[in-house]
Amino acid sequence: MENAHVEDAWVRVPGAAARWLEQLDPEHGYSGFQPPRRPDAAWVLHAMYAWDEGLVTTTHDDLHKSVAEAGLTGTPRLPEPAGDVSELLQGSIVTGTDLGRTGHPGAGWRRLRWRELARGFGEPVVPEGRLPGNRCLRQAHPAGSWSAAIRPPAEGCLDRESWQRLIGVLLRYTVSGADTRCLAYYCPLVTNEWEEDTVLVGRLGDAGPLYDHPAMNSCPSNLWPEDRSWIVYCDWDLWGTKIVGPAALVDAVLADPELEGVRLPWTG
Known part of the structure; x- marks a missing residue:
């Protein structure tokens, strides 16, 4: 999919769609919501x-x-x-x-x-x-x-090559694959919108080009499927991106030769 069509593939929905993330991490929505281990977690270090x-x-x-x-x-x-x-x-x-x-x-x-x-x-x-x-x-x-x-x-965004590689792993370990309906949250430090949360919805198969969404200068602060089986978290102040979800998915992220992954158990 050409980047020019990413705005058609990912459409904005009410910010309430990200409200459940506030319950997981009520203090950090301005820079991205950090989810706890669900049930496993790893960090991809930015290249x-x-x-x-x-x-x-x-x-x-x-x-x-x-x-x-x-x-x-x-x-x-x-x-x-x-x-x-x-x-x-x-x-x-x-x-x-x-x-x-x-x-x-x-x-x-x-x-x-x-x-x-x-x-x-x-x-x-x-x-x-x-x-x-x-x-x-x-x-x-x-x-x-x-x-x-x-x-x-x-700081604040996974590098382009690692993002594409991570999306490939997510596609392999998500039951519905490319057709999985996903939501993407962008924090106010990315969007400069403080009155209403910015949430887009689209297909996991179109998440690669989402990296270069013309209205944003970053990858999403959070990305997750509708069933919430995994969550990607990229904080605007950090040099790493957290992936939480099933152990098999986390193991695949850690084993990928192009991703530099690490477990940090003290981060939850």
């Missing part, structure tokens, strides 16, 4: 990438300041810091972290697994008691900004 020619000590913040001070408009050999820097305040740090949709940066970059980076620094992938976010892999960005040779995990 990061490393420059093929090796790491550098120059950070995204260093690069941004150098380009700004020189008044350059061209593209340096390493891309400028990821994300929208137009709203940066004076004295703030360009971390290099994107907010919203991302994908593979292109030629010259390779996938860098969280486990690889964590092993190199001798630290856990996700510290016990934490969620996947900016307090993870701290030795890789001790002063806040990442090496300019790393594209760190995006």
Whole structure:
């Protein structure tokens, strides 16, 4: 299905359709509802990438300041810091972290697994008691900004390639497959709509193109089938996406070679 038709395939329904999620997580609807284990759960870590020619000590913040001070408009050999820097305040740090949709940066970059980076620094992938976010892999960005040779995990949205892969797993482990009627909730931090919850309804088979819905700048904050047998949760403030549902589905997510999945039992 072409992305141009995604608005026809996913239509808006009353926000009350997401009301049951508020009962599961009443405090976080503004950034996405985190469901508890139902009965199993895993997190898919958002993809990061490393420059093929090796790491550098120059950070995204260093690069941004150098380009700004020189008044350059061209593209340096390493891309400028990821994300929208137009709203940066004076004295703030360009971390290099994107907010919203991302994908593979292109030629010259390779996938860098969280486990690889964590092993190199001798630290856990996700510290016990934490969620996947900016307090993870701290030795890789001790002063806040990442090496300019790393594209760190995006905040708030699963990367495009992992989203497509996850939808493929969901299709295989959902009884009705592509015809499964699903609902997608977008939090107010994505939509900037605070008066009425934004909920769309469509087919699981059309969930791939939903990633690039032209009215949104993120994947859904929550996605679930009408029977609520599984839920996908992507918080606007995190670097990981949680999948809850049957053990067989969660095992399949963890076993998928293209997804970097991890169980975090302290997250419920």
